[in-house]
Amino acid sequence: MLSTLTAVAVGALATYLAGAATERTRWRRERSARWDNTRAQAYADYARAVKNVHVQSIRADGLRRKGTGARAAYEEALAELERLTDDRTVKWETVLLLGDPETIEAGRTWHRRVWQVERFARGQRTDTEYWQALMDDVIADRRRFYAAARHDLGITSGDIPHRGSWESDTDPELERPATTAIGTDSA
DSSP: OOHHHHHHHHHHHEEEEEOOOHHHHHHHHHHHHHHHHHHHHHHHHHHHHHHHHHHHHHHHHHHHHOOOOGHHHHHHHHHHHHHHHHHHHHHHHHHHHSSSSHHHHHHHHHHHHHHHHHHHTTTOOGGGHHHHHHHHHHHHHHHHHHHHHHHHHHHOOOOOOOOOOTTTTTOOOSSSSSSSOOSSOOO
């Protein structure tokens, strides 16, 4: 009888421990998935905010170069740039809280480089011979941020295809006129 009671107690304990281990594993997996989703959203929001600051800086710089005739539009562009910079700062705090060190460093490098574009927009920099190199660096820093974020999130579908700036890319395949109507065979 004692051996039966011992066997029942050992069985109950083993069942409890197996159930607890399974529940703990499921809880960790769910927590990890929840944080992965939150981190992915933080990275996406931050990237969008940095991109918005970058684009607005280019717009403001263009208006600044037009001179006094565009002064009111330039002032409005600077006000919008301030708003976008504040938004980027808020999004950055979430990346600092949830991001891994590699992604944080890549994000910091990217927004510091975009800050150099902001300096052009504000007239603090005028060395236009550096402009194209700066644009190339911004694109490279953006790619590094995305690569780090994808690595942190465990995305293994491959690298993001490399393309240059939108303004200078020309793809002969996209510029070639269509030779056949849509829905017809070309042979």
